[in-house]
Amino acid sequence: MALSGHKNRGELRIHESVDELRTDLADYVAELSEASVKERGVFAIALSGGSLVGLMGKLCEAPYNKTVDWSKWYIFWADERVVAKNHADSNYKLAKDGLLSKVPIIPSHVHSINDSVSAEEAADDYEFVIRQLVKTRLISVSETSDCPKFDLILLGLGPDGHIASLFPNHSVLNEREEWVTFITDSPKPPPERITFTLPVINSASNVAVVVTGDSKAESVHLAIDDIGSDCPIVPARMVQPASGKLVWFLDKLAASKLEDSSLNK
């Protein structure tokens, strides 16, 4: 693994293989869980959908399945598709099938969206749930804004540079008031989604962006490298935790278009 701090763009962890990345990601999540449980008694983690869940698979295996204190985990979603929970497009279903059903997480600690209402109502409901949990400090609060401060937000990256359901040039990138918002015109199906807003993502204690494959190499370059003013600003470039730590988990293909100056090999 080539490790490097990249100016203001966080820590880069570049892996020779996807398998090596999966092990490093499991170690990272397990260590943050342990630290958070020691400090706060709980671990409030927000997941994304897509390839991320499969890349977290080692957490279901030894030693993590036995050593992680799953009873202290509280699960949220950084974005969700507004479909039934048993629908193939549901990020909840993906995580349940690939992770949550394989480890002893307490069912009442799993905070999925209300799938029986409109996208707008689902976003409002989800924000309400999060507000209640911030009041009790199950989720911490940011010192600089009133935003929730998740212990960890895990993000994937689309080939177009989107993170969560924040897509390039979409007006919700400018949302500063809401914690959770909705879209009905996602360029990637399904169209109706809810998503954490940038202020919430950037208030987390830890944010990890996990990316594999060469189809995402250009977006990784646009998100991390020092680019000219004529280059498009992809949503992933707007992930800039105010006081939290940002880590990029990349395989060699995803990192293949990074400028050499990004890396301290």
Ligand SMILES: O=C1O[C@H](COP(=O)(O)O)[C@@H](O)[C@H](O)[C@H]1O
């Ligand atoms: O639609 C979505 O896409 C992104 C990226 O997915 P990937 O399969 O290319 O990794 C994902 O992070 C997001 O949660 C999801 O809703």
